[in-house]
Amino acid sequence: MSNNDPQHKTHPIFGLGGFVLPAENVRSFSSFFFKLKQDLFDGYDIPKARKNAEKNGERFQLSTWEKKGSKQYSVANLKNYKNLLTRSTNRIINRITGDGGFLFYVGEAKKRDVESHDAQQVYTNSLREVIKRLDDEFKNQDSQFLIFMDDHETRTQIVKNAIYEMHQQKKYQLIEAPLQVDSKLYQTIQCADWLCSIYGKLSFYDAEPDVKPEYELFKRYFGDRIATAQKRSNVRNNLPKRATQLSLSKLTDKFKV
Template sequence: MLIAYLDEFGHVGPYVSREHARHNTHPVFGYAGYIIPAQNARHFGAEFLRVKRTLFKTEIAQAKNPAQWERKGAEYFSTGSIARRPEQVRAFTGLVTKLAENGGSLFYYGDEKLRGTVKETNKTSEAYTVDALRETINRICRHAEHKGEEVVIFMDDFTEKSRRELVVQMYGHIYERTKTYEEMRLIVEPPLHIDSKVNSSVQFADWVCGLVGRAADYQLIADSNFSWVEQKFATQITGRFTYESKIRMLGEEPDIHHSAILRSPRVLNRTKQVGSIGNLNPQLAAFYDTLRTAPKMTL
């Protein structure tokens, strides 16, 4: 059996541009983390915990509740933190190597967002969440099929209301897609939710999200501040992502697959039209409009 540990990356709210007064956070939303054989999950989790306690010994000792202290991926992969603490680069790449030695791989799936407000795009945060999670499940099941294993997915916790609603929708999605795609039988349950404060494995998934979020920014934003993603991580962890890892792009730009998210040539954000999908060809526009109900997964 495989276990996938996931968290969110990017930003689920609207995006217009980096210069917009309000909607300027991130042009992509999705899920990232890692997949590992179940028999090796505890061993790798213990290694992550050891590395975290070594890196942040002072911070943990000063915390009110040291056992639940965590360094969020967005903080770990801030430009200042990476510049000041090169040991964090070595620690992360070392953990990715250890993950591979334990039969695991990094994973991500994300959707480039339509440019504009919710009113302009008619695309809510809830819709982005459901779209991305459905396709994430599809791709993890496809990976499990390649490995000949069943799979369980663990994710960082949501609010109780959000969790209930997502579970219901994912049950329905898995059931419907199983009618056509046999690999969907390999997922034991819809994603299960656990608090990252008490689970070191989900904490590492959040670190992966931190890097993938910076890498997606670097790929899509011309004046991104995260060029260090390629300089410091491309060589070390290229080849460590699953074949199914992907960012689905809009317009004519090619989709981003597996390790290409770390490397040039960059996709960049050149031709997006705020408030509409008028710059898409008709076939792609129709596909995007029906993404939430279409069962088929395309690589």
């Protein structure tokens, strides 16, 4: 509803996103991303995580350690480590496109009528759109594809709906229903989480720039790069624009007597 609402304050857009890679390049990309994480975080985050694990009597495994996109792509990090963050992101995007892949995302503005809002239906609609667009893309290439998603216990019914979409709507390029996996075990899912953090801030700024003006930094540093590396992606925002303080002031000046 708004950035200050006590409950409905997370994001004006709901969407799904990630990236696409040819099957033969997935393994090498996972190794690339794993090495990139070590290069980025070996100085502080990884030693800290290892120390915390030892303190708690746990075994630290670098292979399952992850850095969440929401922590990596914060406004503060982009301000303080702009060169490091933009260079590493460009390396990721260049690797994806160089391997014959592309970035991908779909989204839509949330309805303001909370009473009629069905979160599961919104998620189902987005997943249906993902399947439709990717199926169309790979039909043109005479190729098939699989979808891997971050695991979440509430998505079982959503995946069932995806199976229905796959079989009833004749989405023949999709090999099997979307697979839910533990992000700790999949470098590709962790990378998708990083990219989605960028997609989320870009879509928020496009939808309501006055609410999160600080997200302009993401538009400035990543907007064009994301746009050129994506395929069949967009965010639908059919909601009326919120009135800004400037527009309200102009109306007041125009009609005051």
